[in-house]
Amino acid sequence: MARLNDDAQWIVLMGFLISFSFFFLALVINQSTVVGQTTAESVIEFPKNDIRDVRHVIGESVNLSDNFDVVKNDITVLSMNRKSSVVWYDNNTGTNKTIEIHYNNGVTAYNETWKLP
Amino acid sequence: MTNDSAVLSIDFLAGFTIFIIAFVWVISLIPGLLIGLQAHTIDYDAVAYRTGVILVEDPGEIAIIEQNIPVPWESFTNNNSVARFGLAVSKDTPNILSEEKVNQFFCTTVFYPIDYKNKTIFGNYHFNISFHDADRNVDRSIGDVLPEGYGYIRRLVKIKGASNATINAINYKNNDQNVTSHTFSILINTPRLYTDVTDPSYQIDPVKDQIMINITNLTSTKSNLTANVNLTNISVMSGNQYDFYGDDGFIPYPSSITLDFQNSSLPHNVTEDISIKFSPKLFQGLYYGIYDPALYQPIFVNLTFDLDGNSTFLNNTWSSPFDYNYDPANVTQPQLRDAVVEVAIW
Amino acid sequence: MVIGDGGQLYTIEGFAAALIMIITAFLVVNATSVYTAGDTHINDMQLEALGSDALKMMDVASNRTDEKTPLQDIIENLDTANRTKFQTMFLNYTNASGSGPRHDIQFNASYTCRNVTVNINSTAPFAIIHSRNLTGSEHTVRATKWVIVDKAVCDSNVKQNRAVLVEVLLWRD
Numbered sequence: 001m002a003r004l005n006d007d008a009q010w011i012v013l014m015g016f017l018i019s020f021s022f023f024f025l026a027l028v029i030n031q032s033t034v035v036g037q038t039t040a041e042s043v044i045e046f047p048k049n050d051i052r053d054v055r056h057v058i059g060e061s062v063n064l065s066d067n068f069d070v071v072k073n074d075i076t077v078l079s080m081n082r083k084s085s086v087v088w089y090d091n092n093t094g095t096n097k098t099i100e101i102h103y104n105n106g107v108t109a110y111n112e113t114w115k116l117p
Numbered sequence: 118m119t120n121d122s123a124v125l126s127i128d129f130l131a132g133f134t135i136f137i138i139a140f141v142w143v144i145s146l147i148p149g150l151l152i153g154l155q156a157h158t159i160d161y162d163a164v165a166y167r168t169g170v171i172l173v174e175d176p177g178e179i180a181i182i183e184q185n186i187p188v189p190w191e192s193f194t195n196n197n198s199v200a201r202f203g204l205a206v207s208k209d210t211p212n213i214l215s216e217e218k219v220n221q222f223f224c225t226t227v228f229y230p231i232d233y234k235n236k237t238i239f240g241n242y243h244f245n246i247s248f249h250d251a252d253r254n255v256d257r258s259i260g261d262v263l264p265e266g267y268g269y270i271r272r273l274v275k276i277k278g279a280s281n282a283t284i285n286a287i288n289y290k291n292n293d294q295n296v297t298s299h300t301f302s303i304l305i306n307t308p309r310l311y312t313d314v315t316d317p318s319y320q321i322d323p324v325k326d327q328i329m330i331n332i333t334n335l336t337s338t339k340s341n342l343t344a345n346v347n348l349t350n351i352s353v354m355s356g357n358q359y360d361f362y363g364d365d366g367f368i369p370y371p372s373s374i375t376l377d378f379q380n381s382s383l384p385h386n387v388t389e390d391i392s393i394k395f396s397p398k399l400f401q402g403l404y405y406g407i408y409d410p411a412l413y414q415p416i417f418v419n420l421t422f423d424l425d426g427n428s429t430f431l432n433n434t435w436s437s438p439f440d441y442n443y444d445p446a447n448v449t450q451p452q453l454r455d456a457v458v459e460v461a462i463w
Numbered sequence: 464m465v466i467g468d469g470g471q472l473y474t475i476e477g478f479a480a481a482l483i484m485i486i487t488a489f490l491v492v493n494a495t496s497v498y499t500a501g502d503t504h505i506n507d508m509q510l511e512a513l514g515s516d517a518l519k520m521m522d523v524a525s526n527r528t529d530e531k532t533p534l535q536d537i538i539e540n541l542d543t544a545n546r547t548k549f550q551t552m553f554l555n556y557t558n559a560s561g562s563g564p565r566h567d568i569q570f571n572a573s574y575t576c577r578n579v580t581v582n583i584n585s586t587a588p589f590a591i592i593h594s595r596n597l598t599g600s601e602h603t604v605r606a607t608k609w610v611i612v613d614k615a616v617c618d619s620n621v622k623q624n625r626a627v628l629v630e631v632l633l634w635r636d
Contacts, residue, residue: 008129008476011136015480018140019487025147026491039163040505049515050607052211057609057626064611067624071611073584074577074626081586082575082628083607128470132477139481143488162505166512212519270509273516273556275523319527445528453525455556 050083051103051110058089058101161242161268165462168238169270172246173458174211177203177218188401189325191221196228202237204458206277206325207317213453214276217326217397219248223257233259238462245461250276252454260461267463275453280321281329282441282448289439290338291432297344299422299430303330304438306415307400313443319451321443323400323416326451328441330418332431333390341428347384348376348391350421355403355414373399387422506635507604513568514606514633517556521549522608537591538574538612538627546592553631554594567636569594569601576616576627587617591629601634 054075061071068091079087085105092098097116103109177190180200190199202222204214221227230244238244245267247258282303289301305323314320321328336342351374375394376385385391395418404413417438422430433439441448522534533552537545549572557568571593578585597603608629615622 008132008473011132011473011476012480012483015136015140015483018143018484022143022147022484022487022491040166040508043163043166043508044504044511049519053607053609057611060611061624061626064624070579071624071626075609077577077584078575078586078626078628082630126470126473129473132474134477135474136477136480139484143484146488146492149492162509166508169512212516213523271513273513273520275520275525314527316527318523443527450527453523455520 045107047085047103047105047108050085050105051108054079054087054103055101055112058099062091062099161462162270163268164238164240164242165268165270165460168244168246168462169272169458169460171237172202172204172222172460173214173272173274174205175201175203176205176207176215177201189218189397191215191218192398192401194227196232199232199236202233204274210316210318212272212274213318214274214456214458215325216276216279219257219276223248223259225259230260242462244463247459247461249457249459250454251456263461264463267461269459269461272458272460274456274458275318276456277318277326278452278454279327279329280441280448280451281331282439283331283333284439286332286334286338286431289431289433289436290429291435292429293432294340294429295427297424297427299424299432300434301332301420301422301431302433302438303418303420303441304415305400305418305441307413308411308415309442311410311413318453321441321448321451323395323397324404324410324413325397327397328395329392330395330441331390331392335387335391335431336389338431339424339428341424341426344424344426344428346387346430347423348387348420349384349423350419351383351393352419352421353399353403354417354419373402384423393420507602510568510604510633510635511606513557514570514604514631515608517553518606518608518629518631520556521552522610534608534610534629535612538610538629539614541589541591550592550594557633569634569636571595571597571603571632572629574610574627574629576625578617578619580618588630589616597632603632603634606631606633 057075061068061075064071072089075089076087079085083105085103088102090100092100099114099116101110101112101114103111178200179188179190179193180198190202193199204218204222205211206213206215233244233246234241237246243261243264245258245260245263247256247260249256291299305328307323310321310323335346339346373396375396377392378394400416403416407413424430439447443450518534522532524532531539533548537549553570553572554568557570572591573588574591575586575588578587609626610629611624611626613622613624616625616627619625
């Protein structure tokens, strides 16, 4: 069998070369435009204001000794129904007086213990 | 034998032409890809948001080299002493700004644009940070003029005002007509101020906020109306005694005491009223070397008035020092007023 | 005469290379996405920061001696005057402009509380005020704030300290 004529392979190879470099360039450029988007989305996703707010209201509710359980149920139920987050806190008045706070909105979990004097 | 007759086949030319035309067309599409890179505004809004958070929710930090001296960053005039700017009163009170920090931050004689880029924005961007005090209708800003397009964030804040005491001199008049020198003393009980109110948003903190004393109605305390009155000595005591602007001329902290809104020296002539402003640097100097605020001693400020004739005058040595405390009848308490901070980055 | 068809190879190779390049270019150019400002959610982030800040400022008392914060006072005595006060305060905070761009922010405010007698542990919303009716086609962002009020809320008629969640939906016209 006669040897296959492969003189013109260089044309196709040049074509492939251009294609691959084009792909690479496009990939690099595509990744660079995403950086700003993910920053804003991650800011929205992290519940900074929610956690601060819950800590503040729990701090206030601890001072209401007469209605502590009612307010605790309020906060727990409203968090679950309206904010889709689990909030639980407890006021330990034993020998070590502490307040424990647990927050979990499915993506971010936050736990804190306050030691009282 | 190689063919070097320089005659190319037509087929080769046709194929090569098609290839070259397609190649040229594809290359011309590349600038269209790069258009996406021109959209820098995506980055600017994120940086503006971050700068806004650092300014409004962070109290700032002094540099490592100065961390032996526990004073807030706004008391340093050397820009190398600040590691990061932040305007909040404390870490636990976001969105509540301290007036001293705001004044120092917008002071263009202390910091250069490169300082703001290194210590707040953390990047090489053009910026314009502006502050609008809604109650007093005051605008302050630093940075360049705003261009057409920029990244932007607006934060709403409260700014904590200073406390001051207005003292009606007639309530503190002594009845001894035969003396020419009278002393009025004021007590700033720092440990009590810290324990009576623990919320930094409403606390009177002499080490961080300025204190102003206005004494009015002084002529009504004089029995001898022709006597000329001079404030000759202000002594501030906390454990050890320091005499400022006194006879020995010892002035360790310039402009830490301001009389009648000018930087005047002693003796200072007094007629109807007098106002004395104490900058926090004075009390930071008094407590220098004490790292634990629980060990701060109360401060006594004694004002000595000398008259050129015998007369009664403002004097409370026969009763008790004026207590600068949280009683609204004595002292106008710190108030929070609305303000807006805007950050633009491009 | 023999037709020399050895050069057809070049033509075919040329076509093949051209086809490869053009298909690649087509795929690549089609795949680049143009990000509009809405896709990046930056406006949402700015609006959410503004709404949270406004609610937080409304819940801070100006003086230490104030019994209630402005927001607590409004929720506890929710009459027409206080509803208008909520609207005025909130719009003042969000639309107050410094040197930045003009804002045309509309909102819809309500508070949610928990039922204790009928349907225990269900929640019910109560309207505060809105600046315009929601048509459903607005792109809204929600900002919330916890408030403790001394009031008989939801289906309870006992005046006691209760926690309610103030929710404000914000959007730009």
